[in-house]
Amino acid sequence: MEHTLPELPFKPDSLAPHISAETFEYHHGKHHAAYVNNLNKLIKGTEFENMTLEEIISKAKGPVFNNAAQHWNHSFFWKCLRSKQTPELDEGFMMLINKTFGSLDSLKTKFSEAALSLFGSGWVWLVDNRDETLSIVSTQNAGSPASEGKKPLLVIDVWEHAYYIDYRNKRADYIEAFWPLINWDFVMRNHMKEKK
Ligand SMILES: [Fe+2]
Structure with a gap:
């Protein structure tokens, strides 16, 4: 089976200046x-x-x-990325975030800390543990939380190639810029799929 590069789900210039x-x-x-x-x-x-x-x-x-x-x-x-305004999170998903992390701001802080502190190359994920709880998981290099039975809902790529052109070595600025670009519809759809 020939694997193919998927198209980006947005125009490549539509996320500027956050990601060029x-x-x-x-x-x-x-x-x-x-x-x-x-x-x-x-x-x-x-x-x-x-x-x-x-x-x-x-x-x-x-x-x-x-x-x-x-x-x-x-x-x-x-x-996980979108160029349009991020929509409101639905009530049920927001309740789950509040239950797990205390608030959306607290999720952002914990997610950003994990993305900043990951040593070397890797990914930071929001995952569904398949038991009505969420977690933040870091994986090195090509690792995926799916290997440990967890369902990915959201990810940020923290390989240097993801941000070096726009932010040079300033990973923290890239993480901050990522947050308003999150496609919460996609995140919530991943969670809904999990519930079924
Ligand atoms: Fe990458």
């Missing part, structure tokens, strides 16, 4: 594309060739896992 078109040109057009190309090359003629992306991620190790998981993580990350 140039960042997407590299992050999506070069980095994400390279993971997809590498994956296709690596699985050719192997047991992974006819598996779905999710099956590969659950079974592979080493370079195949890394490229497959990076493909999945980036595809998910693009969907």
Whole structure:
């Protein structure tokens, strides 16, 4: 099965000045594309060739896992972003956030601290623990919380390639800029899917 680079769900210049078109040109057009190309090359003629992306991620190790998981993580990350005004969170989801973190502000603070303190390259996730609770989880490199049975709701990419063009070494500024770009509709839909 040939894996393909998904289109961005927004125009690449529509998130500026928070994230520039140039960042997407590299992050999506070069980095994400390279993971997809590498994956296709690596699985050719192997047991992974006819598996779905999710099956590969659950079974592979080493370079195949890394490229497959990076493909999945980036595809998910693009969907977490939106150019339009962030809508109101629905009451039920807000109650769950309040129950878990105390408030939306407190979730933001904890999520941002986790994203800032992650050493090296990786991802910070808001996950559904599948028991009516939420958590913030950090994963190194290509790691995914799905490997531990948790359902991803939201993610921020904190690899340097995600912010170096716009923010150089200032990861904190990138994290602050990320917050108003969150597609809460997508986050809530992920949570609803989990409940069914
Ligand atoms: Fe990335």
